[in-house]
Amino acid sequence: xxxxxxxxxxxxxxxxxxxxxxxxxxxxxxxxxxxxxxxxxxxxxxxxxxxxxxxxxxxxxxxxxxxxxxxxxxxxxxxxxxxxxxxxxxxxxxxxxxxxxxxxxxxxxxxxxxxxxxxxxxxxxxxxxxx
Amino acid sequence: xxxxxxxxxxxxxxxxxxxxxxxxxxxxxxxxxxxxxxxxxxxxxxxxxxxxxxxxxxxxxxxxxxxxxxxxxxxxxxxxxxxxxxxxxxxxxxxxxxxxxxxxxxxxxxxxxxxxxxxxxxxxxxxxxxxxxxxxxxxxxxxxxxxxxxxxxxxxxxxxxxxxxxxxxxxxxxxxxxxxxxxxxxxxxxxxxxxxxxxxxxxxxxxxxxxxxxxxxxxxxxxxxxxxxxxxxxxxxxxxxxxxxxxxxxxxxxxxxxxxxxxxxxxxxxxxxxxxxxxxxxxxxxxxxxxxxxxxxxxxxxxxxxxxxxxxxxxxxxxxxxxxxxxxxxxxxxxxxxxxxxxxxxxxxx
Ligand SMILES: [Zn+2]
Numbered sequence: 001x002x003x004x005x006x007x008x009x010x011x012x013x014x015x016x017x018x019x020x021x022x023x024x025x026x027x028x029x030x031x032x033x034x035x036x037x038x039x040x041x042x043x044x045x046x047x048x049x050x051x052x053x054x055x056x057x058x059x060x061x062x063x064x065x066x067x068x069x070x071x072x073x074x075x076x077x078x079x080x081x082x083x084x085x086x087x088x089x090x091x092x093x094x095x096x097x098x099x100x101x102x103x104x105x106x107x108x109x110x111x112x113x114x115x116x117x118x119x120x121x122x123x124x125x126x127x128x129x130x131x
Numbered sequence: 132x133x134x135x136x137x138x139x140x141x142x143x144x145x146x147x148x149x150x151x152x153x154x155x156x157x158x159x160x161x162x163x164x165x166x167x168x169x170x171x172x173x174x175x176x177x178x179x180x181x182x183x184x185x186x187x188x189x190x191x192x193x194x195x196x197x198x199x200x201x202x203x204x205x206x207x208x209x210x211x212x213x214x215x216x217x218x219x220x221x222x223x224x225x226x227x228x229x230x231x232x233x234x235x236x237x238x239x240x241x242x243x244x245x246x247x248x249x250x251x252x253x254x255x256x257x258x259x260x261x262x263x264x265x266x267x268x269x270x271x272x273x274x275x276x277x278x279x280x281x282x283x284x285x286x287x288x289x290x291x292x293x294x295x296x297x298x299x300x301x302x303x304x305x306x307x308x309x310x311x312x313x314x315x316x317x318x319x320x321x322x323x324x325x326x327x328x329x330x331x332x333x334x335x336x337x338x339x340x341x342x343x344x345x346x347x348x349x350x351x352x353x354x355x356x357x358x359x360x361x362x363x364x365x366x367x368x369x370x371x372x373x374x375x376x377x378x379x380x381x382x383x384x385x386x387x388x389x390x391x392x393x394x395x396x397x398x399x400x401x402x403x404x405x406x407x408x409x410x411x412x413x414x415x416x417x418x419x420x421x422x423x424x425x426x427x428x429x430x431x432x433x434x435x436x437x438x439x440x441x442x443x444x445x446x447x448x449x450x451x452x453x454x455x456x457x458x459x460x461x462x463x464x465x466x467x468x469x470x471x472x473x474x475x476x477x478x479x480x481x
Contacts, residue, residue, distance in 0.1 A: 011227055015224075015227050015228040016227075016228065016230055070178060070471065071178070071179075092177065092179065093145050093146075093177070093462065108184075108188060109184050109187040109188055109191075109228055110179040110180065110184050111178070111179040111180065111181060111183075111184060112179070116480065117480075121181075121183075121215055121216070123183065123184065123224060123228070126179065128145075129460075131459070131460060
């Protein structure tokens with residue numbers, strides 16, 4: 001069961017990639033946080049993440065958790081975005097055997113999970129080859 | 132009219148299946164399907180793509196070309212026959228994702244393959260009536276044909292989105308006209324997974340009657356003939372029908388080829404003629420006149436006459452072009468993968 005209230009609270013991050021940028025030292029946090037770990041400031045402005053980046057590392061999931069069984073094998077990677085922010089995401093529309101560290105990726109809006117056949121559908125970001 | 136298109140965008144999924152793959156499974160003759168329907172392959176959505184995800188991508192492309200703040204969009208209308216929920220709008224998710232909430236009017240439209248052009252018509256009409264500065268109309272579908280049915284060779288996935296406004300138009304709307312009658316050529320009842328159609332009846336009294344009548348009347352009312360248009364795009368249930376309609380109306384191949392996507396895209400239903408229009412806008416020059424006629428079973432056609440402005444050249448390169456998405460790096464899949472992607476295999480939940 002997917003908590004639809006938690007999913008709903010995260011909509012600004014999942015749908016619009018809204019991050020918090022420290023107005024004092026410029027550090028960007030995704031997801032947003034209350035206190036900057038760089039300068040202890042509590043003042044942030046909302047910024048949108050860069051939507052392209054480079055694959056820094058990844059793993060291939062062959063035995064998936066419940067709800068993702070149809071997608072195996074699939075890749076989950078850490079992507080360093082062009083604004084310097086690192087983000088963990090599924091990487092799709094690619095042959096996992098041919099995926100390489102350093103590959104250029106871009107963000108797309110996709111279905112992330114659904115709560116069975118009758119439950120809520122959760123949307124969010126995934127990454128695809130940029131070419 | 133004072134209103135028109137200020138931004139446009141399309142989205143084509145990367146996966147494809149060839150006609151041969153489908154024909155092989157059902158013991159059908161691939162060459163005769165390819166010849167008869169003029170189809171070679173079609174787009175296939177992955178399990179994580181649906182009308183909402185494709186609408187978001189197409190809308191982001193359209194907004195980038197329009198160069199506007201999404202907060203100023205006053206309405207969003209998505210036409211589709213494959214809205215992911217039976218009850219819960221697609222439009223609110225798309226509006227939230229593009230950053231257009233909460234000052235916005237949303238509605239999901241349905242009318243077989245015509246839902247996209249009716250969303251465009253209503254969005255543009257509200258701008259024309261000064262109800263809002265900008266409005267977004269989208270046609271998107273991930274349609275399914277029953278396994279082995281003729282529709283399985285064509286039913287595909289894609290989306291196109293258009294931002295309407297009065298300032299900074301890239302295409303003016305010169306005329307609109309719609310033609311409707313009650314015609315039971317294609318339908319799907321509640322709780323049925325696959326649609327049904329009336330076989331050969333879907334041709335003459337359905338598609339051709341409505342598309343040709345709509346095209347003839349809008350040209351008559353605007354005092355134009357086929358020669359006055361640089362481009363034309365008609366609904367594309369397969370490769371053959373739009374080409375035959377074009378010929379009957381006096382259009383040459385050069386006028387329809389650019390927007391004729393179905394041979395390698397398939398029938399994207401509500402996305403069909405809107406995506407064809409997007410491919411035309413990708414290459415249109417200032418002053419080019421474009422005829423667009425959609426078709427939806429049940430039945431009706433929406434006609435539009437667009438005229439590209441000087442601004443068209445400035446926006447063409449601002450987002451991925453339609454044919455570029457259609458032609459670059461497709462991923463071909465076999466029928467087994469296709470059946471899994473489209474949920475055609477009965478299995479235990481995992
Ligand atoms: Zn700081």
